[in-house]
Structure formats: C-alpha cells, structure tokens
Amino acid sequence: AVVLVQTAIGKTVQAAIPEGAFIHDDPTKKPGPLPSLLGSRSQFEKPVRLPSDTSSRTPLQDLYSTLTPADLHYERHHAGVPTINPEAYELYIHGLVEKSMKFTLADLKRFPAFSRICFLECSGNYRSKADGKITPQGIAGLTSQSEWTGVMLSTLFREVGVKPKATWFLAEGSDAAVMTRSIPVAKGWHDAMIAYAQNGEAIRPEQGYPARLFLPGWEGNTSVKWLRRLELSDAPFMTREETSKYTEPIKDGKIRQFSFDMDARSIITFPAYPVQLEKGWIEIRGIAWSGRGKISKVEVSTDAGKTWQVARLQEPVLDKAHTYFRHLWQWNGNETEIMSRALDETGYRQPTMSQLLAARGESTGGYHLNPITTWLVKQDGQVLNKPDR
Amino acid sequence: AVVLVQTAIGKTVQAAIPEGAFIHDDPTKKPGPLPSLLGSRSQFEKPVRLPSDTSSRTPLQDLYSTLTPADLHYERHHAGVPTINPEAYELYIHGLVEKSMKFTLADLKRFPAFSRICFLECSGNYRSKADGKITPQGIAGLTSQSEWTGVMLSTLFREVGVKPKATWFLAEGSDAAVMTRSIPVAKGWHDAMIAYAQNGEAIRPEQGYPARLFLPGWEGNTSVKWLRRLELSDAPFMTREETSKYTEPIKDGKIRQFSFDMDARSIITFPAYPVQLEKGWIEIRGIAWSGRGKISKVEVSTDAGKTWQVARLQEPVLDKAHTYFRHLWQWNGNETEIMSRALDETGYRQPTMSQLLAARGESTGGYHLNPITTWLVKQDGQVLNKPDR
Amino acid sequence: TIADTTHWPPTFGFGKLATTQELATLDIDIRPDGQGLPAGSGTVTAGKAIYASKCAACHGKTGVEGPNNRLVETAAERTENYKTKEKTIGNYWPYATTLFDYIRRAMPFNAPGSLTNDEVYALTAFLLHANNIIAPDAKINAQTLPQIIMPARQYFVTDDRKGGPEVR
Amino acid sequence: TIADTTHWPPTFGFGKLATTQELATLDIDIRPDGQGLPAGSGTVTAGKAIYASKCAACHGKTGVEGPNNRLVETAAERTENYKTKEKTIGNYWPYATTLFDYIRRAMPFNAPGSLTNDEVYALTAFLLHANNIIAPDAKINAQTLPQIIMPARQYFVTDDRKGGPEVR
Ligand code: HEC
Ligand code: HEC
Ligand SMILES: [Ca+2]
Ligand SMILES: [Ca+2]
Ligand SMILES: [Ca+2]
Ligand SMILES: [Ca+2]
Ligand SMILES: [Ca+2]
Ligand SMILES: [Ca+2]
Numbered sequence A, B: 001a002v003v004l005v006q007t008a009i010g011k012t013v014q015a016a017i018p019e020g021a022f023i024h025d026d027p028t029k030k031p032g033p034l035p036s037l038l039g040s041r042s043q044f045e046k047p048v049r050l051p052s053d054t055s056s057r058t059p060l061q062d063l064y065s066t067l068t069p070a071d072l073h074y075e076r077h078h079a080g081v082p083t084i085n086p087e088a089y090e091l092y093i094h095g096l097v098e099k100s101m102k103f104t105l106a107d108l109k110r111f112p113a114f115s116r117i118c119f120l121e122c123s124g125n126y127r128s129k130a131d132g133k134i135t136p137q138g139i140a141g142l143t144s145q146s147e148w149t150g151v152m153l154s155t156l157f158r159e160v161g162v163k164p165k166a167t168w169f170l171a172e173g174s175d176a177a178v179m180t181r182s183i184p185v186a187k188g189w190h191d192a193m194i195a196y197a198q199n200g201e202a203i204r205p206e207q208g209y210p211a212r213l214f215l216p217g218w219e220g221n222t223s224v225k226w227l228r229r230l231e232l233s234d235a236p237f238m239t240r241e242e243t244s245k246y247t248e249p250i251k252d253g254k255i256r257q258f259s260f261d262m263d264a265r266s267i268i269t270f271p272a273y274p275v276q277l278e279k280g281w282i283e284i285r286g287i288a289w290s291g292r293g294k295i296s297k298v299e300v301s302t303d304a305g306k307t308w309q310v311a312r313l314q315e316p317v318l319d320k321a322h323t324y325f326r327h328l329w330q331w332n333g334n335e336t337e338i339m340s341r342a343l344d345e346t347g348y349r350q351p352t353m354s355q356l357l358a359a360r361g362e363s364t365g366g367y368h369l370n371p372i373t374t375w376l377v378k379q380d381g382q383v384l385n386k387p388d389r
Numbered sequence C, D: 001t002i003a004d005t006t007h008w009p010p011t012f013g014f015g016k017l018a019t020t021q022e023l024a025t026l027d028i029d030i031r032p033d034g035q036g037l038p039a040g041s042g043t044v045t046a047g048k049a050i051y052a053s054k055c056a057a058c059h060g061k062t063g064v065e066g067p068n069n070r071l072v073e074t075a076a077e078r079t080e081n082y083k084t085k086e087k088t089i090g091n092y093w094p095y096a097t098t099l100f101d102y103i104r105r106a107m108p109f110n111a112p113g114s115l116t117n118d119e120v121y122a123l124t125a126f127l128l129h130a131n132n133i134i135a136p137d138a139k140i141n142a143q144t145l146p147q148i149i150m151p152a153r154q155y156f157v158t159d160d161r162k163g164g165p166e167v168r
C-alpha cells in the first residue's frame, strides 16, 4: 500500500504520506499543545444560549443527549445574577421550627449528600413565530438538565425540628428581586434539595451559586436560587410571583394558582428549523420529560398525525428527567409534518394546542403550555415550525 | 420582626435591612448582570486539572458527584492535542471488509445514535508519595466520567460489511503520534462506539475532537482519539503501545499483553489530603468503578481494615460507570485509618497493594494498579495518604 | 422521602442557632393576614408624589403607559372581563399585602430595598387608589392594609391536577 | 450488541467508497508478518549517522543516556533478568516490525512523519544492532525485518483474566 518515488536528489521519500499531508496544519506532522489546567471547546464549536432581557435559552438543537453543559443551562431571573461570596453565605431556617438556625455553605456540605439527574424548566417555556422560522431553542429552550447534588431538605427539616402544624414554607433568594415563593412542606419532606453542585462541580452563578432550592419536576421559579432563608408557616405567603405571575387563567373565569408540576412534554430537536433535510434515512431525535414522573413512552408521527410509532428511549429512563428519544424514518422527499408526543407514568399524554385551549379556554396566558410541536418538512428539504393553531 | 427607628431628618427608615446590608456589594440592593450567551464559573471557584508533560489529572476531591465537567476531564496523549477541522474530517474503514469506505463527521451523525454515561481511565492511573501528601487527584486523577454519544461501531461494521475472518482491527488517530491500537473485533460488535459528543455537546479537543473510538470499561489508551482509520485484520498489529507500553510484567518472568479491562477500584475523595478534619459526624465520600460491569457494593473501613461497613451507593448504578458512595462516620478524634474497597458484579473485590504484588510479583510496572487507598487520620485532624506498602 | 435516615443520629450538630436580631434583619415578608407589616403609614397623596419621582419613568405617568409592567387598570377597562385585558393590580392581584411586600423588596428596579416603610405604605395606597380599590383619602397602615378585599381575589383557585389522562 | 437492528435497512447509504489511492496514503501500519513494509533498505552504519543527527539529542549518544526514553540495553545489563532493568528494545520489544512502524509514524518527536523509508530502515538497523540483536553488517529490508526474533518475544502472554474473585 506504500508507493515509493525517487526524488531529484536520489532519495526514497515516503510517498505514503503525500505532499498535501506535509502542509503546516497536518496534525500528524507537529506535536500539539501539552496537557493544560483547564480545557476549552474546539475553535470550530460555538454553541450559545439565546438571551433576552429576562432569560437565556438552551440551544436544544445543538445538543446530542440529555445533559446540558453548565454554561449552556437556561437562565431566568428577575433582577440579574447576584455575586455571592461563599464564605459569607448563610441559609436561615426559622418560623414554625423547634430551633431557628443558620447554616454556612460548609455546614450544608457536611450533611449527608444526595445527587440526581433532573430537568429544570421555566413554566413560561413556550414561544411560537408566525412564519415558522423558530428553532427548538426558541420554542422550548427554557429547559435544561443537570446532575444536582446537595443536602435533602428533609435532612435540614429534621435538624431544625419542623413543627407538625407547618404546612407551607417561604423560600427567599438574595438576588435584587429578593425572590420569594411559598412551597408546601410536604414537598420539602418528599424530594426537595438544597443544591450546591451541578454536573459534578459548584453550581454556576446563573443557577443559584452558592446554593439554591431544587424541587424536582416543579416549575423552575419555585426552585429559588441564591437561597438565603426558609420560613416555616401555616399558610402560603401569597408573594407576587405566585399571584401576579406564575398563575394562569383557565375556564369559568378562574385563575389557577400553585400549578407546580410541569406537564409532560416533548420536542423533536432534529430535524428542526433551520435544518435543510436530505432525502433518505433520517434519525428523528428529541427530548421528552414530565414533572410527574418517568416518561413511559414517546410516540412519533411522520404523516401529520395520521399514524404514530413508538420511539426508542435512551436508557436509563430517570424520574423527572429529560429522556432522549430516537426514531428511524425514511423520507421520500414529499412534503409532510413530523411531530412527537410524550406519555408519562401517570397516563398523561402530551396534548395539541387545540386540546389545551379547549380544556383551559382561549386566554390561557403564557404559563404551562406544553403542546405538541409540529415541524413542517417542505419538498425542498426546508423544515419549519408549524404554528400551533 | 421589623424594627423602626427615627432618623435625624425625621423619616422612618427601613431598619429591617440594616446598615451593613446597604454596602455596595449587598446583592439584594442592585440588579446583577443580565442573561448572557454563555455562563462561566463563579469567581470564587477555581477547580483545575493537575498537568504534567504527558497528562493532566481530574480534581476528584473537588467534585461532588460522578460527572466530570468537560474542561476538567483528564488528559493523556502522546504528542499533544491536534487541531482538527471538522469539515475536513474523515473516518476510513478498510481491510477485511466488503466495501472500504470513508465517513465524514456529518455522515457519522446521520447514523442511529446512542448515548451512555461511562468512566474513562488511563491504565497508568496510579501514583503515591512517600510523605503521604498527595490528593485523590494525584493518586487516581487519570479517570473521569462523561455521557458519550455517537454511533455504535457495530452500525458501521454492518455498513461496510465486516468479513467473518476479521478478528482484530487497528484503530489509528490523527495526532502527531498517529496513535495505534489493535482491538478484538468482538469488542467492536459488542459495545464500541465512535463518539462525537460528550456531556451533551461536541467532544472536547483533548478528548478526541471531532470523533474518537470509545471502548466502555477498557484502558483509556485503546479508545483512540482523533480517530482517522480502522483497518480490519486477522491478527493484531503489535503496535508500540501494545508491546513496549501498556503491558505489564507479571509472575514467572512473563509480560501481560492486551490487558484491556480496568479492574474494579474505589477511592475515598473526602476526607482526603489536604483536608483538615473536625471531630463529629463525617460523611465519607468517594467513587467506585469497574471495567467489567456494575459496582455491586462498596465497603468502607474506619478502623484500619479491622471491620468493614457497606456504603450507600448513589442510584442509578450504571454499567462501567463511576458510582458515588457515601458512608456516615462519627470521628471521635483518635488516630485511625479509613479506606474503601469496591466489589463488582463478577465477584471481584478490590485488593490491597500487597495482594496485588503477591499475585503479580514485585516488579509489576505502572499499569493496572488498583490497590485500596488508605487515608491516615491523625489526632490533629490531618489526613495523609498511607503509603501502600 | 429519599434518604434512609434509620441509622442517623437525632442531630448532626452542624449549623448555629439564629439570633432574633439576625432574623429581624432578614424576615421582611408580609403575609396576607398582615403578619410582618411594619409600623408606619401612607396616604394616596404622598404616594402620588413618590410615584412621580421614583416609579413613573418605568411604569408610566399614570401606571398605564409603561415601558415596564402595567400597574393600573383604566376606568374604561373596568367593565370588561379580566381575561380580555392586560393584567393589572386592579384585575389580577388577589392580596393587597403582596403589593407592600413586593414594592419593598424589589422596587424601584434600579434601587431595590431603598424605600422607607412609609414610602412603601404611601406607594401602596397610591396604586390601590389608582386601581379604584380604595378611596382617595384612605390611609394605609398595618391594620388597614390586610382588610382590603382585592377585586381579583375571587378568581384564584389552587391547582388540583394530579396527572392522569385528562388534559386540564 | 446494544442496538436493536431488527428493523434497520440493510444499508443506510451514508459515507462513500474509499479509493485505493486514499488508502495508500493513510495505510502506513506494519504488521509483524511484514505486511505494510515499503521497498527500500538500511544499514547499521547509515542508521548510526542519522541517529546521531536526529535522535541522540533526546535519546542519548548511545541510546542509553536520555533525557527521553531509553532505547538501548548495555552489555552489562544483558546478563540480568529483564525485570531488574529499565525497559529497552533489547529486553522489552517483542517484534522488530514495531520499531519500523513506530519510528516512521511518530519519530523524531519534534518532526514526526519526516523520515524517508530508507532512513527508517537504517535507524531500525542501528537500534537493533545497538541492542545486540543483529550483526554490525546486517542489511534491513522488507524481507529481513520480519524474520528477526526479538529477545523479549518469549515473555509476552495475552491477558486471560475474566473477572471473578481471584486477584491476578
Ligand atoms: C428602572 C425601572 C423601574 C422602576 C424605576 C420601577 N419599576 Fe416597578 N417594575 C419594573 C420591572 C422591570 C418590573 C417587572 C419585574 C419582574 O417581572 O420581575 C416591575 C414590576 C413592578 C410591579 C409588579 C407588576 C406585576 O405585573 O407584577 C410593581 C407593583 C411595581 N413594579 C411597582 C413599582 C413602584 C411602586 C416603583 C417605584 C417605587 C417602581 N415599580 C419603579 C421596573 C421598574
Ligand atoms: C525531541 C525529542 C525526541 C527526538 C528528537 C526523538 N525522540 Fe524518540 N522519543 C521521544 C519521546 C518523548 C518518546 C516517548 C513518546 C511516548 O511515550 O509517547 C520517544 C520514544 C521513542 C521510542 C519508543 C521508546 C519506548 O520505550 O517505547 C523510540 C523507538 C524512539 N523514540 C526512537 C527515536 C528515533 C529513532 C529518533 C530519531 C529519528 C527519535 N526517537 C528522536 C523524544 C524524541
Ligand atoms: Ca405574565
Ligand atoms: Ca513504562
Ligand atoms: Ca416572616
Ligand atoms: Ca431588596
Ligand atoms: Ca495496513
Ligand atoms: Ca507521523
């Protein structure tokens, strides 16, 4: 397989590696940089969030699986990202407790720790665009997934002695919004965490450094970041974020409050706008999740909803976690619509926008919208988001 | 709870937020930075790898769970990190195949994809220091864990038509070492991947950007990075890395070759040098892993090996993955030794260094050493690594 | 619960007792029943002046114009169903105490936590009046504020969904 | 295998056929049976000169001194058990073909891939002679190189561990 040639000066040169390979940037011809303190992305990869004044969205279409690199985790905050010195950090727990206490960050880390992989999602995670030129990041980029580590709130409840008549607690942040939400004590005992680590390392500033409340499966706003105080009480506090915000008009003139669970949802992240599709075999890919438990099934339709097939789920399927799904499809070049719908272990099946509006009324506001996302595949390979109504 | 005071100018000021809180850096008093394109670590957190000329080690003692942030993933390469343009990238598969083929990166991504969380470990992952002043990073920092995504090699084997008489294949990188290893074809069919993504995003340059071989549970060097070529053959190629390197002297004057599986191992990462320990309740924490399957149990001793207790394992326990263990211990301030040992599902139990040397002979070289790590806890709270013999 | 606490000690002994003074500093929340409200008071007139200098730039001259969140419902809107109009204090806030709590902790946006309690009472009075909820001469303090019944109170219901096939 | 391929098409049709020319360029490996060895040849004398100019700086004047990897076993060491001495080509390399393959692909470290095939043959001859494996006048080429029996060949055994309780 090695070809030999004679050069002018009579030497046998190694033609096995041809002229082209000797160019300056042939990586086999020059040792590269030595091991370093910290890595960085390839110069050829530049994934970024999509920022607005109040949030920044994860580039779902650029990710290959369910973990979100910490610097691409979505952001939503109400008065910017505070800078908190971990040496000065303290978490107070008081109110209906035996002992009002404060814990330094070092204290929190000394308690028995717990880790879990979980999604986080803003309950305002829905956008559309009339011309269909919107990416998965634009539509549903206010959800991300991390491995969270911290102390179970139940451990701290034990330590301070939560009184039996405590039914709610206030969680308060130390950002400039001094963010507050009321949370049922039952959630605190069940699976709430005070998280100080994300994907193996300290939580990032945008995610609540040095410590946050983390409520698996619940709307992101309730997982109060930069947590400074928990007050146990016998009633909710009716803060601005659980009255004026994060509530939604439903039927009969009512407004739904304390809608904590994130409903099951899925989105195809490939193929999606702005991908230019080629005919032939295509692996449809996306994520599905439910705040109420495990994803039991994801169904995919490649014929505008006429028939549905069961997609493959990436193992392990975890509780309240983004679950990657994949489905093989042979595209023959005809115009069609592709879509996915998630089913969770409670028996819930992700609805269409029409079903949602039929159930809740027309003016439902911007929260807790989890409709099936439909992608229109045009004959020329263009993929556009089909407006939901 | 709010105290009111009268100021000189007769106004009621909000004493609920005291003088101190009005200082410039009170995060509740000034909106912070707005949402951004990319996040970064808190200015107070500076985890780094520990680089040498040939490798860079993961700061195990700074991590809170089993995922390694990509920029802290250990590095080991033999001629630096090449820069590879993903547009120019091609993977060739040839030799004992029906069709010799080449695949661009885009081609690789079109095939059905697969993800899994797995550790990677250099088989030279062992260091000690006579004075015991060595961190988990120093002792065993050549292992890290990521979620890897790519195409199963079996999928590509199907596509090129691997011939039945192919028993080995050569994997070749495009770094300046043009790294080569011979791999049994059976591993290729079983669980080998061509990985192009790590923790959700494109693989980092130090981990083989844009694509690498990934062999779950096998010594890191076999998972050839910056992969450019696979040649199917009926015999191993006996490259320098599988003869002069990555082999180890054993008993009877023999040298063990093709020692692929990483033996089960564990290490306590807290408390560990240079931690200064305080009396009282301590959660002993660490990681355990096996290249041969799942960790079935981790045992911890806090009395120099006289008695052993079963540690809690963080769920889900995954195949060939770092498994976090935690164990509660009340330290009374007396000098003692703490240690952990991993058991895997084949029934293997992590040995002491004496057991290893008894089994392999005294001059075993630097590969595949997985002894129990012992930490000496001194009365003054100092924690030192106890030399292994 | 996720942790198996069977073999845990009754207390780990980490953390310290919080002092009353520390809690007084931090415990700034106001409950619907008025718990947490400080001494002091405010009038619509006083609030109008403070609003003009510290709030109008972002919420508009009359609380309607923006550029930031609309706070006030116009007289014309009052006859419509709340669903057809923009959210305001008049049509979407169930508790008056929330207004005091939120303004004190988070407004003005560029200088949160800078208002005196009297200023907050006055601004609360002004905004309640602007939304036609209290009289122009009402005086707002720890006793009167929790008594106010907000127009939107009647609409709020607690989510009772528990999963399952039904879309709600 | 992990993928369920039951419903897969026989081929996905991604990728292209590789041409013979492309493979000739990349296929630089040498097998123990000599497959892959190019035409050309080299002598100990020629190798000695090239070694002095291109290798000695890193591996030492006689291949013993370093600073980088020791390549040569001294006469004194030859009598000892291989375990007691530093690894060298003489005591730890099972195949002579590996030397050609490795030098050609990876050395000199600062300019890998820059040697001609004749230079690689010559360096291989020189290093084999320096380790007392071939005669000073031996000529190394595609026919002779695979014939050489390396002293360490006899020690190599394939790992046969499969897990289980025994420590080996
Ligand atoms: C620099 C701009 C700015 C100034 C000045 C300002 N605000 Fe605001 N205000 C905002 C923004 C932005 C929001 C929305 C914050 C959010 O949603 O987190 C807001 C929200 C509010 C809300 C809640 C509205 C809702 O729909 O829930 C009230 C009430 C409010 N402001 C009152 C005031 C008062 C009273 C003042 C003066 C003391 C004031 N604001 C000054 C920008 C401002
Ligand atoms: C600039 C320094 C440098 C130069 C010049 C150099 N080498 Fe090396 N050599 C190294 C290093 C470093 C290694 C180890 C590389 C590794 O382990 O990945 C090495 C390894 C080797 C090995 C393998 C040794 C073993 O133990 O496996 C051989 C054989 C070798 N070199 C031969 C040569 C020859 C022949 C030349 C001249 C053509 C040469 N080297 C020039 C630095 C150099
Ligand atoms: Ca709104
Ligand atoms: Ca060695
Ligand atoms: Ca309170
Ligand atoms: Ca404030
Ligand atoms: Ca070949
Ligand atoms: Ca080369």
Ligand SMILES: [Co+2]
Residues within 6 Å of the ligand: A123, A219, A246, A247, A258, A259, A260, A367, A368
């Ligand atoms: Co809600």
Ligand SMILES: [Co+2]
Residues within 6 Å of the ligand: B123, B219, B246, B247, B258, B259, B260, B367, B368
């Ligand atoms: Co090995």
